Amino acid sequence: MQVPADVTNLELASKGRERIEWAAQAMPVLASIEEDFKKERPLEGVNLGACLHVTTETGRLMQVLKAGGARVALCASNPLSTQDDVAASLVAHDGISVFARRGEDRDTYFRHIHAVLDIRPRLTMDDGADLVSTIHTERRDLMDGILGGTEETTTGVIRLRSMAEKGVLGYPIIAVNDANTKHLFDNRYGTGQSTVDGIIRATNRLLAGSTFVVSGYGWCGRGVAMRASGMGARVIVTEVDPLRALEAVMDGYTVTTMDEAAAVGDFFCTVTGDMHVLRREHFHKMKDGAILCNSGHFDVEIDLPALVDLAVQRKRIRDEVEEFLLPDGRRINVLAEGRLVNLAAAEGHPSSVMDMSFANQALCAAHLAQNGRRGGKAQVLPVPVEIDRKIARIKLRSMGVAIDSLTPEQEKYLSSWEMGT
Structure with a gap:
């Protein structure tokens, strides 16, 4: 049965699938996470609402989230960034609800955000914080059911920190943008x-x-x-x-x-x-x-x-x-x-750099599904260090790059204060 969706043309699905497959070839970190997700199913039964640029790389992330057990609904985070063939492919080939049309007007843009929120997400995934903002202004009935969220970009993190400082942020959100494996590479090179x-x-x-x-x-x-x-x-x-x-x-x-x-x-x-x-x-x-x-x-x-x-x-x-x-x-x-x-005017960041950014999104979503609001208040949180380091290790391994390990003597030296000059 076809999932609820609003895309430009489902006949573009085959082209979209080929372009997602091409992007996937340069995204080995997400491929590694997908294998783990298939076995562990960390997002089993979790409704996840995402407001992201609907590109080939985002398409690959959606596939990985679904492999982890999530029920995903996706809308665009910008009216001109949607790749219509990718949107069609996710609906037709992956059974993922997508509400996005390139060139959509402002009313359609926000109608699509509400369509995503209609699945009553337990997790949110944002790029620019429009999804979170809409929840806090128009869909507050959803707030108590949300475990947490993630934010992809600098502008969104700025908005969320403002909300937290003013005491209006209703649930914890991880600032994916601030991960070293995100902003040092995606923001700069991408x-x-x-x-x-x-x-x-x-x-x-x-x-x-x-x-x-x-x-x-x-x-x-x-x-x-x-x-x-x-x-x-x-x-x-x-x-x-x-x-x-x-x-x-x-x-x-x-x-x-x-x-x-x-x-x-x-x-x-x-x-x-x-x-x-x-x-x-x-x-x-x-x-x-x-x-x-x-x-x-x-x-x-x-x-x-x-x-x-x-x-x-x-x-x-x-x-x-x-x-x-x-x-x-x-x-x-x-x-x-x-x-x-x-x-x-182009296709966004190259797949190889989005590989790390979206690996952070996937692993942070799994982290929130397991931990959620447990012991924490509604604030903007950093990406756990172990996630950042795991992504860097996988990326290096995929590039055929080996690095050194500390010797026991070096570890002792770095953890001591007695050994000086």
């Missing part, structure tokens, strides 16, 4: 490569010799700056945090204010998790043909309403490029409607 990939696919412009402005020098910003520089661009970093700004200087980048950078940039990429990083006063200074994009989770980092207000004309000039004509004849180009350019 965001770096996929963002540049999205920009090039959208524009077919040359980065070499251009001036590329990166706003925000967290792990994602580091990755974007590194890859843009590697493609031959002159990179300028803007920051509000003095420590991160200092690090960017030490890494060899020019650091200045956005007021200064606005006049010289050819490409602008925001990765801050904040709003209106590029705004009206910056648009006034930008050169003709400037290209703006965002790789932060929500579409608020570029003040699009202000740009619309300034423009005398706007038109879609390429599939993922919208041109805004200003009164003085300058043109400013916005990629992917200001949404995540790496997912809206």
Whole structure:
């Protein structure tokens, strides 16, 4: 019997299955976890509601969660990130409820979130915290039945920590984003490569010799700056945090204010998790043909309403490029409607790096199913160290990399205080 779902076209399922299989080839950590899950069934009988980017890698994670015994329902965490063939394949071939259509409007987006919540999840899995936010504002009847949740991205963790600090968070949530095997690799190498990939696919412009402005020098910003520089661009970093700004200087980048950078940039990429990083006063200074994009989770980092207000004309000039004509004849180009350019204009992070991120999701879900609220209060929790280390060990083994072990003498030395110089 077909599961409840709302996807664009089930006839795309065969193509989606092939693309999930291709992603799986580069995800050995999840494959190892899947084998354990099939034997141990740590999620047996658990309803799990997920709000994630519906990509091939997410498809593979859903298969692993189901192998662990979970009843899964999935919706999109961004209206433009859904890969319709993947959504169709999960419904048709894996019997997983998916509520996601690429390009869905805001009403459909939240209707799909409610459809996932209708399974009354015991665990939640979020990317951006929209699922959790909806539970706390509109579906509080579900709260007592939830054991815990996980959060995938920086923006979501920021929202959840705000909720915890204000005393409104209703159940414990593990910050998967903060695992070392997540943010050191996914945020840096994944965001770096996929963002540049999205920009090039959208524009077919040359980065070499251009001036590329990166706003925000967290792990994602580091990755974007590194890859843009590697493609031959002159990179300028803007920051509000003095420590991160200092690090960017030490890494060899020019650091200045956005007021200064606005006049010289050819490409602008925001990765801050904040709003209106590029705004009206910056648009006034930008050169003709400037290209703006965002790789932060929500579409608020570029003040699009202000740009619309300034423009005398706007038109879609390429599939993922919208041109805004200003009164003085300058043109400013916005990629992917200001949404995540790496997912809206490309395919998101490479599978090999999402392998570790989603391994954290799977193992943290199993951990919560076994431990849940036991002995803990509603707060944002770190990924257990043993999970982080287990994922790193499996990943190294899959890459054919061996590492040393401490000798008994070394262990004794590291645990003692008596042995000094």
